[in-house]
Amino acid sequence: MADTNAPKQQNQKQGGKGNELKLPTRAENFSDWYNDLVKRAKLADNSDVRGSMVIRPNGYALWENMQRVLDGMFKDTGHQNAYFPVLIPEAYLAKEKKHVADFAPQVAVVTHAGGKALPEGERYVIRPTSETIINRSFTNWVQSYRDLPLLINQWANVIRWEMRPRLFLRTTEFLWQEGHTCHVDEADAQAETLRMLDVYETFARDYMAMPVIKGQKTESEKFPGAVRTYSIEAMMQDKKALQAGTSHMLGQNFAKMFDTMYQSKEGKKEYVWQTSWGVSTRLIGALIMTHSDDAGLVVPPRLAPTHLVIVIIGRTPEERGPVREKAHTMAAEAKKVGIRVLVDDDETKGPGFKYAEYELRGVCVRAELGPKDLAQNQVTLVRRDVKEKVAVSIDQAIGKVSEMLEGMQQDLLARATEHKNANTFEVNTLEELKDKAGKGFLLMHWDGTPETEARIKEEFGLTTRNRPFDLKQEPGRCIMTGNPSAGRIVFATAY
Numbered sequence: 444m445a446d447t448n449a450p451k452q453q454n455q456k457q458g459g460k461g462n463e464l465k466l467p468t469r470a471e472n473f474s475d476w477y478n479d480l481v482k483r484a485k486l487a488d489n490s491d492v493r494g495s496m497v498i499r500p501n502g503y504a505l506w507e508n509m510q511r512v513l514d515g516m517f518k519d520t521g522h523q524n525a526y527f528p529v530l531i532p533e534a535y536l537a538k539e540k541k542h543v544a545d546f547a548p549q550v551a552v553v554t555h556a557g558g559k560a561l562p563e564g565e566r567y568v569i570r571p572t573s574e575t576i577i578n579r580s581f582t583n584w585v586q587s588y589r590d591l592p593l594l595i596n597q598w599a600n601v602i603r604w605e606m607r608p609r610l611f612l613r614t615t616e617f618l619w620q621e622g623h624t625c626h627v628d629e630a631d632a633q634a635e636t637l638r639m640l641d642v643y644e645t646f647a648r649d650y651m652a653m654p655v656i657k658g659q660k661t662e663s664e665k666f667p668g669a670v671r672t673y674s675i676e677a678m679m680q681d682k683k684a685l686q687a688g689t690s691h692m693l694g695q696n697f698a699k700m701f702d703t704m705y706q707s708k709e710g711k712k713e714y715v716w717q718t719s720w721g722v723s724t725r726l727i728g729a730l731i732m733t734h735s736d737d738a739g740l741v742v743p744p745r746l747a748p749t750h751l752v753i754v755i756i757g758r759t760p761e762e763r764g765p766v767r768e769k770a771h772t773m774a775a776e777a778k779k780v781g782i783r784v785l786v787d788d789d790e791t792k793g794p795g796f797k798y799a800e801y802e803l804r805g806v807c808v809r810a811e812l813g814p815k816d817l818a819q820n821q822v823t824l825v826r827r828d829v830k831e832k833v834a835v836s837i838d839q840a841i842g843k844v845s846e847m848l849e850g851m852q853q854d855l856l857a858r859a860t861e862h863k864n865a866n867t868f869e870v871n872t873l874e875e876l877k878d879k880a881g882k883g884f885l886l887m888h889w890d891g892t893p894e895t896e897a898r899i900k901e902e903f904g905l906t907t908r909n910r911p912f913d914l915k916q917e918p919g920r921c922i923m924t925g926n927p928s929a930g931r932i933v934f935a936t937a938y
Contacts, residue, residue, distance in 0.1 A: 465799075466479050466480055466483065466737060466738070466739065466803075467479055468737045469680060469681070469736075469737060473680070473681040476737070477728075477731065477732060478609075478610065480731060480735060480739060480740060480803075481502075481610045481611065481731065482610075483739075483803060484501060484739055484740045484803050484804050484805065485499045485500070485501045485502070485804070486498070486499060486501050486502035486505070486610075486611075486727065486731075486740075487499055487502045487610045487611060489610070492615070492616070493608075493615065494604070494605040494606075494608035494614055494615030494616075495608075495614055495615045495616045496608075496610050496611070496614050496616075498618075498724070501748065501804060502611075502727060504748035505727050505730070505742070505746060505748060506618060506724055506727060508746045508747075508748065509646075509650075509726055509727075509746060510598065510620075512646060512650055512745075512746070513620065513642075513646055513722070514596075514598075514620075516642050516645070516646060517596050517620075517622065517642070520594075520638060520639075520642065521592075521594050522594040522595065522596045522622060522624075523594065523595060523596070524595075524596050524597065524598065525595050525596070525597055526597055526598075526599065527570075527573055527576050527577055527580065527597060527599075528570075528576060529569060529570050529599070529600070530553065530567040530568070530569065530570070531567060531568050531569075531570050531573070531575055531576045532565075532566075532567060532576075533552060533564075533566040533567060533568050534564060535575035535576060535579070536550070536568060536575055538575065538700040538701070544667070545667035546571050546572070546603075546667060548604070549571055549603040549604045549605070550568045550569075550571055550603075550604065551568065551569045551602050551604055552566055552567070552568050552569075553566060553567040553568070553569065554566055569601075569602040570599070570601050570602065571601055571602060571603045572601060572621065572719075572721075573597065573599070573601075573621055573623065574623065574668065574693070574697050574719055575697070575700075575701070577595070577597075577623045578697045578698070578700070578701040578703055578717075579701055581593065581623075581625055581701070581703045581715070582701050582702055582703045582704075585625055585703060585704070585705050585715060586705065586706065587705055587706045588627055588705050588706065588707050588708055590705060591625055591626055591627045591705060591715065592624055592625060592626045592627070592631060592635070593624060593625040593715075594622075594624045594635075595622070595623050595624065596620055596621070596622045596623075597620065597621050597622075597623070598618075598619075598620050599618070599619065599620075599621065600616055600617065600618050600619075601616070601617060601619060602615060602616050603615065603617075609728075609938075610728070611724055611725060611727045611728035611731070612685075612725055612728040612938050613725075613938075614724075617723050617724050617725070618723060618724045619721050619722060619723035619724065620721055620722060620723075621719060621720070621721040622639060622718070622719060622720045622721065623717070623718070623719050624717060624718045624719075625698075625703065625705075625715040625716070625717055626715060626716045626717070626718070627705070627707070627713075627715070627716070628716055629694070629716050631716065632692060632693075632694075632716035632717060632718050633692055635718045636671070636673060636690045636691065636692040636718045636720070637673065637690070639690045639718070639720040640657060640673045640674075640675065640688070640690040640720070641657075643655075643675050643687070643688035643690070643720075643722060644657050644675050646722075647675055647677065647687055647688070648856065649745070650743065650745045650746055651726065651729070651730055651733070651743055651746065652733075652734065652743040652745075652852055652853075652855035652856035652859060653677050653687070653729060653730070653733045653734075653856075653859055654677070654678075654856065654859055654860045654863050655675035655676060655677045655687060656675070656676045656677075656884065656908065656909060656911050656933060657673070657674075657675050657909070657911065657912055657913070658673065658674065658676075658908075658909030658910045658911040658912050658914075658933070659671060659672070659673050659674075659909055659910050659912075660672040660673065660674055660689075660907070660909050661893075661896065661907045661909075661910075661932070662893065663893045663896055663897075663907075664906070664907055665691070666689065666691045666719075668693065668696050668697060669691040669692060669693050669694075669696075669719075670692045670693065670694035670696070671691070671692040672689055672690070672691045672692075673689065673690045673691075673692075673909070674686050674687075674688065674689045674690075674908070674909050675687045675688045676884075676908040676909055676933065676935075677729055677733065677863075678859075678862065678863045678866060678867075678883065678884060678935075679729070679732035679733060679938070680732055680733065680862065681732070682866050682881070682882055682883045682935075682936075683881075683935065683936050683937055683938055684884065684908050684933075684935035684936065684937040684938070685725070685728070685729050685732070685937065685938045686908070686937065686938075687722065687725070687726060687729050688720070688721070688722040688726075689720065689721060690718065690719075690720035691718060691719045691720060692718055693716075693717040693718055693719060694716060694717070695714040695715070695716055695717070696717075697717055698714040698715045698716070698717055699714055703715050703717075728938075730742065730743070730746070733859050734828070734855050734859065735805070736828075738799070738802040738803065739802050739803030739804065739805060740803065740804060740805030741805055741827055741828050741855070742805040742807065742827075743851070743852050743855050743856075744807050744848040744849070744851055744852045745852055747783070747805065747806070747807050748783065749783050749784070749785050749804075749806045749807070750777075750782045750783045750784065750806075750807045750808060750844070750848055751777055751782050751783070751784040751785070751806070751807065751808045751809075751810060751844055752784070752785045752786075752787055752801050752806045752808075752809055752810065753770045753773060753774060753784065753785070753786045753787065753810040753812055754787045754794060754797050754798070754801075754809060754810065754811050754812065755767055755770055755786065755787060755788045755812060755813075756794055756811060756812060756813030756814075756816075757813055757814055762813075762814045763788070763790075765814070765817055766812055766813060766814060766816075766817055767786075767788055769812065769817060769837065770786045770788070770810075770812055771786055773810070773812075773822075773837065773840060773841060774786050776841045777841050777844065780841065780845060782841065782844060782845065782848070785806070787801075794811070798825075801827075802827060802830075805827065806827060807826070807827050807847075807848055807851060808824055808825065808826055808827065808844050808847050808848065808851075809824070809825040809827070810822050810823070810824055810825075810840065810844075811823040811824075811825070816837075817837075820836055820837050820838070821834050821835060821836055821837060822834070822835060822837050822840050824840065824843060824844065824847065826847045826850075826851055827851070828851055828854065828855060829854075863884070866882060866883030866884065867883055867884040867886065868882075868883060868884070868885055868886065869886045869931070870885045870886065870887045870922065871888075871922065872922070873922060873923075876903065876922060877903075880903040880904065880905055880936070881903075881904060881905075881936045883935065884908070884933050884934075884935050885905065885933065885934045885935060886914065886931040886932075886933060887922050887931055887932065887934050888919040888920055888921050888922055888928035888930070888931055889907070889921050889922070889923070889928055889931075889932050889934075890921035890923070890924050890926035890927065890928055891928070891929065892924075892926075895921060895923050895924055895926075898923060899923060899934060903934075904936050905934040905935060905936060906934065906935070906936075906937050907932055907933070907934055908932075908933040908934065908935050908937065909932070909933055910930065910931075910932045910933070911933060914930070914931060916929065916930030916931070917930060917931075918930065919931070
């Protein structure tokens with residue numbers, strides 16, 4: 444008797460509408476909403492290691508899906524995966540002055556090992572990025588023009604000491620991929636740099652349903668040691684910018700530091716031309732802030748860990764038995780067409796609690812199935828983003844779910860694109876700048892000097908994002924100084 448009553452008592456306890464899962468609203472406090480969503484959707488937790496995070500299974504499943512898609516795109520463009528040490532000789536970083544100067548505040552140094560202090564010259568840094576250690580290997584691997592292009596990618600973790608950590612967006616340790624390539628000449632390296640930027644744009648648009656602005660970074664914003672840096676920039680729901688991926692034309696800077704050379708067709712020794720490019724678990728933060736709502740996580744179906752949850756409804760074992768059987772039949776059918784499905788037969792929670800929980804976790808479609816539905820040969824489907832309930836025949840349910848998933852993917856992109864476009868402004872006067880600062884992407888004339896760039900950052904909290912490729916560039920006057928400007932560039936408040 445006790446075993447029979449226990450689930451009912453628990454069911455009453457958790458049988459409401461899931462108010463205990465309720466988040467702060469985005470309008471009230473976007474930052475609190477984000478932080479609470481990450482934790483309560485069980486995506487990540489803060490770690491006892493300062494500035495680091497524990498990525499929970501729900502969050503790691505998102506990263507695995509991103510990784511799987513990107514890895515396929517990299518291999519389709521001719522790249523191979525490799526792995527390099529997490530420890531880098533400290534002396535390697537010192538070889539490239541710009542590189543070491545910019546990374547110095549973020550570097551963690553290993554000074555002791557085996558219970559003893561390491562002598563000067565034998566200390567290590569934990570990789571903040573891998574250009575130096577990878578170049579040492581490239582020097583050994585590349586001998587002739589026949590070895591080029593060399594197209595390598597690494598999936599790894601990095602350490603960058605972070606003073607103001609935020610889950611997924613800025614953490615001391617994070618996961619990423621870093622591509623590193625060698626080429627015979629500048630033209631081939633430049634083509635590779637832009638090719639991989641296109642890969643990132645395609646991934647952001649077609650999988651994350653996140654529109655981006657693609658363009659070149661300013662000198663002050665480029666990667667340490669690079670000749671040119673390019674980025675994709677996304678607009679979050681709070682109208683702030685987030686740098687979602689970068690691709691760097693490294694030129695021959697690192698090659699000259701490590702004597703990475705090849706013998707040309709003419710028999711001459713030449714330095715290789717190089718690129719590097721990367722995206723990280725920051726993309727999970729971008730996905731959250733692009734699509735999610737006050738009820739929780741919203742995930743584009745092409746990256747969602749769970750497409751469909753079938754919630755079994757029934758008070759007694761006699762009611763639940765046939766419903767359970769039909770639910771598993773539906774699940775088997777769903778799996779055959781590539782739908783990632785979960786059957787929820789947990790009797791310790793009420794339907795209202797479950798609905799709120801699956802909304803919080805970002806399951807794309809919810810199917811509600813009970814004895815009354817079974818009697819009418821129907822099931823109720825609810826799409827996560829619009830929350831509209833649709834009753835369909837059980838026989839047609841999986842086809843309808845597939846249709847809903849594709850519609851959701853397209854609608855999320857359309858809504859995010861509309862948001863970006865509606866909050867992108869051409870700004871021509873200081874009055875307009877004062878009015879629009881912090882309200883989206885501002886297309887402004889700038890005289891190109893770091894001094895003016897720093898002044899705009901100090902006075903308005905805006906940084907340069909990039910100079911968009913698709914923005915027609917016409918000369919004008921800098922909004923701050925009145926000096927000549929070669930064209931407009933995107934300024935925004937950024938993460």
